[in-house]
Amino acid sequence: MRYVSTRDSSGQPGKQFCDILLEGLAPDGGLYLPEAYPQVDAATLEEWRRLLAEQGYAALAHRVISLFVDDIPDDDLRGICERAYAPRKFLDPAIVPVSQLSDGLWLAHLSNGPSAAFKDMAMQLLGELFSYELDRRGATLTILGATSGDTGSAAEYALMGRPNISVFMLSPKGRMTPFQQAQMYSIDDPGITNIVVDGVFDDCQDLVKQINADAAFKQRYGIGAVNSINWARLVAQVVYYVAAWLQVSPDGAPVSFVVPSGNFGNIAAGHVARQMGLPIDRLVVATNENNVLDEFFRTGVYRVRTAAETHETSSPSMDISKASNFERFVADLLERDGDRIAWLFGRDIPEEGRIDLSDEPAFREQAERFGFVSASSSHAQRLEQIRRTYADDGVLIDPHTADAVAVARALHVPGSVIALETALPIKFAGTIREALGAVEVPRPAVFDGIEDRPRRTMSVANDPEAVKRVIEQKLD
Numbered sequence: 001m002r003y004v005s006t007r008d009s010s011g012q013p014g015k016q017f018c019d020i021l022l023e024g025l026a027p028d029g030g031l032y033l034p035e036a037y038p039q040v041d042a043a044t045l046e047e048w049r050r051l052l053a054e055q056g057y058a059a060l061a062h063r064v065i066s067l068f069v070d071d072i073p074d075d076d077l078r079g080i081c082e083r084a085y086a087p088r089k090f091l092d093p094a095i096v097p098v099s100q101l102s103d104g105l106w107l108a109h110l111s112n113g114p115s116a117a118f119k120d121m122a123m124q125l126l127g128e129l130f131s132y133e134l135d136r137r138g139a140t141l142t143i144l145g146a147t148s149g150d151t152g153s154a155a156e157y158a159l160m161g162r163p164n165i166s167v168f169m170l171s172p173k174g175r176m177t178p179f180q181q182a183q184m185y186s187i188d189d190p191g192i193t194n195i196v197v198d199g200v201f202d203d204c205q206d207l208v209k210q211i212n213a214d215a216a217f218k219q220r221y222g223i224g225a226v227n228s229i230n231w232a233r234l235v236a237q238v239v240y241y242v243a244a245w246l247q248v249s250p251d252g253a254p255v256s257f258v259v260p261s262g263n264f265g266n267i268a269a270g271h272v273a274r275q276m277g278l279p280i281d282r283l284v285v286a287t288n289e290n291n292v293l294d295e296f297f298r299t300g301v302y303r304v305r306t307a308a309e310t311h312e313t314s315s316p317s318m319d320i321s322k323a324s325n326f327e328r329f330v331a332d333l334l335e336r337d338g339d340r341i342a343w344l345f346g347r348d349i350p351e352e353g354r355i356d357l358s359d360e361p362a363f364r365e366q367a368e369r370f371g372f373v374s375a376s377s378s379h380a381q382r383l384e385q386i387r388r389t390y391a392d393d394g395v396l397i398d399p400h401t402a403d404a405v406a407v408a409r410a411l412h413v414p415g416s417v418i419a420l421e422t423a424l425p426i427k428f429a430g431t432i433r434e435a436l437g438a439v440e441v442p443r444p445a446v447f448d449g450i451e452d453r454p455r456r457t458m459s460v461a462n463d464p465e466a467v468k469r470v471i472e473q474k475l476d
């Protein structure tokens with residue numbers, strides 16, 4: 001399996017998995033995709049069904065991921081998957097269990113990992129892969145990232161205690177929920193530095209970009225990223241689409257997925273699974289008030305929002321102005337026309353802030369070919385779904401999951417439908433109480449008392465030089 005950039009049309013042979021693992025973004029600014037998606041047939045799916053039932057999620061992960069990786073010996077890859085998806089690290093030994101609500105809608109529970117959000121599913125694998133490959137190369141890595149909440153804690157829980165990795169995570173002062181702050185800031189690990197920036201999330205992201213633009217600094221400290229454009233994160237996520245499908249479709253019939261979306265990372269993995277031949281009917285993109293993606297799938301026009309146009313919502317992990325993984329889907333839509341993608345994403349987006357595919361025959365046929373459908377929810381609709389699901393089933397869902405549930409119920413998608421649960425309600429207890437009043441939000445025992453633990457943070461001004469000094473002091 002070889003990988004090429006979405007913007008490459010040279011026809012040159014692609015790169016191997018472990019090279020793009022550490023590289024992240026391609027040098028031409030594009031995103032990596034496999035030259036062709038591996039294909040699975042019904043017999044393979046039945047074999048995977050037995051494997052999941054008899055040996056569990058890690059064994060399934062190994063089998064699926066091995067289709068994408070040919071530069072790690074098979075036994076090593078098995079060990080990587082077993083460590084990433086060790087049942088003891090998850091709140092449920094099934095890792096991704098499913099459950100059904102009384103109206104027939106399924107939930108696939110992706111937030112049983114160490115930070116209680118679906119990003120653990122990918123980050124746990126990434127942590128193991130990074131460690132493995134850095135050991136093999138005798139190299140070290142410095143992760144510099146920005147978070148509005150879930151990415152930071154998922155990355156830190158996955159990367160802590162790894163001697164060849166240092167993490168510097170920028171977060172906006174006072175913007176995350178109290179639980180999210182406690183989760184990140186209470187981590188006590190020499191490799192993890194939480195930098196609290198006097199600014200908002202966009203400022204944090206700009207600081208990361210500015211520091212990465214200093215090539216000498218980047219080179220000197222071996223700075224890399226763990227953001228959702230990393231191909232390995234998508235591969236990890238393909239596994240839970242398979243696992244959920246196996247559990248919901250005993251007879252092999254197609255099912256639909258509804259995915260609360262921001263950066264298009266989660267649903268891009270669903271797209272990959274569908275392209276591999278997993279029987280998926282619809283892939284439903286659910287957005288909140290930040291509806292860049294919903295607008296695209298309805299109109300064919302993708303218009304990046306300015307910071308001022310980006311709403312702060314009750315599903316903050318979906319508050320994005322542009323969807324960083326979206327280029328991958330457009331590359332498939334335009335049949336991997338690298339020159340055209342380079343033009344659209346390297347010129348039109350930066351210069352005009354938009355691309356328009358509304359006249360493109362491929363766009364008009366996309367729902368049939370790729371199965372995408374979309375809709376968005378409002379704050380009031382999410383609260384309403386939190387109330388309804390609690391009243392009907394006694395089940396508490398977080399506001400991101402509520403977005404998917406709202407869209408699933410509004411669209412009346414036929415057949416079996418799975419809404420992806422992306423966070424535990426305890427992370428967003430304020431919104432749960434806004435919906436339901438003084439209800440007890442369940443708190444898994446591993447998170448008992450985290451708000452009372454000592455906090456370890458550094459505060460810095462919104463200034464790249466100040467952040468660089470923190471990194472220098474720590475690593476020199």
Ligand SMILES: *Cc1c(COP(=O)(O)O)cnc(C)c1O
Pocket residue numbers: 117118119150151228260261262263264265266267317318400422423
């Ligand atoms: C990150 C996140 C999302 C959005 O996922 P994307 O891959 O960015 O589309 C949704 N819900 C939660 C809880 C998240 O943390």
